[in-house]
Amino acid sequence: MDKSETIELVKKFSNANGAPGFENEPAKIFDDYCQKFGETSIDTMQNAFCKFNGNTGNRPLVQIDAHEDSVGFIVQAIRPSGLIKFVPLGGVVPTNMPASRVRVRNKNGDYLPGIISTKPPHFMTAAEKGKVPEIADMSIDVGTTSRQQTIEELQIDTGCPIVMDVTCQYYEYNDMFLGKDFDDRIGCAAVVKTLETLQRKKLDVDVIAALSAQEEVGLRGAYVTARKINPDVGIVFEGCPCDDTFEPDWLIQTGMGRGPMLRDMDTSFIANPAFEEFSDQVATKLGIPHTRSVRTGGGVNGAAITYYNGVPTIVIGIPVRYEHTEYNWIKLSDLEDSVKLAVGIIEELNKEILESF
Ligand SMILES: [Zn+2]
Structure with missing residues (x-):
């Protein structure tokens, strides 16, 4: 090789x-x-x-x-807003998670893009800005506006697996992969x-x-x-x-x-x-x-x-x-x-x- x-x-x-x-x-x-x-x-x-x-x-x-x-995640339930409530599969800490891009596998086997989301900084109180949210309070946003849309149109529901969404690159100048x-x-x-x-x-x-x-x-x-x-x-x-x-x-x-x-x-x-x-x-x-x-x-x-x-x-x-x-x-x-x-x-x-x- x-x-x-x-x-x-x-x-x-x-x-x-x-x-x-x-x-x-x-x-x-x-x-x-x-x-x-x-x-x-x-x-x-x-x-x-x-x-x-x-x-x-x-x-x-x-x-x-x-x-x-x-390490990945799995869909626990779909919130009324269409956002996904999820739990980790493996050892992760909440500090490293918000704003990560992910892929959610739907019931047809297709991987759809999403983001691990929290409340935007504009709406955080001073106390919230200095605090790491609990994983239970985070969501994954797959770009929908209702529970029905996530479940029926995107075919995402309880039990669907979630992985990080990164495309691996090799860089000759340092002999390293970022992925x-x-x-x-x-x-x-x-x-x-x-x-x-x-x-x-x-x-x-x-x-x-x-x-x-x-x-x-x-x-x-x-x-x-x-x-x-x-x-x-x-x-x-x-x-x-x-x-x-x-x-x-x-x-x-x-x-x-x-x-x-x-x-x-x-x-x-x-x-x-x-x-x-x-x-x-x-x-x-x-x-x-x-x-x-x-x-x-x-x-x-x-x-x-x-x-x-x-x-x-x-x-x-x-x-x-x-x-x-x-x-x-x-x-x-x-x-x-x-x-x-x-x-x-x-x-x-x-x-x-x-x-x-
Ligand atoms: Zn390992």
């Missing part, structure tokens, strides 16, 4: 609509790309699988994971690129990759994929939030251009220590810039895979600025370095090394 194909891949995943529970688009993109790498399938939950060509069935099995959903949902669509792109690179390698392990659904609402898809795959070891690609815009240099653990981040722990997960050290050594040996992180918040699919049989698992974090908001930045070199690291690890894994974890 050359640079322009990689840029195209990242854009496709970023632009895809995939609120938790509604991941058909990213699952289909993965399936289309991966048919040449192995046997693909999509289950009823929209988890998307690729059994790698060349698997023998008698070698240790590596599960490669990324989650395909992204939406890089948590974890950049991980999805990394899985595809890893499978593509592994085709040219000689391996001592079997590989099954899966994009998992519903991570943002509690790692639900990965609990299912791990049970279905029954792996011996897990590698999770996750778009991880950058801290390089507000932490002092000595405390930056995920930053633009600093390469993959190996996550030691967060509130859901502790990486298998031996696998973590092994992965760090592979990165150092291959000259890949990388960081380690210990987080006091967050959660990752690594937890769901570990909970299945105690499978030794690591998380390769790809730095994302401002995730869980409308716009995110990522750097192409961080994607490339993360793929290099995963490929390097998988190339070196064998039965003996696995037994040492």
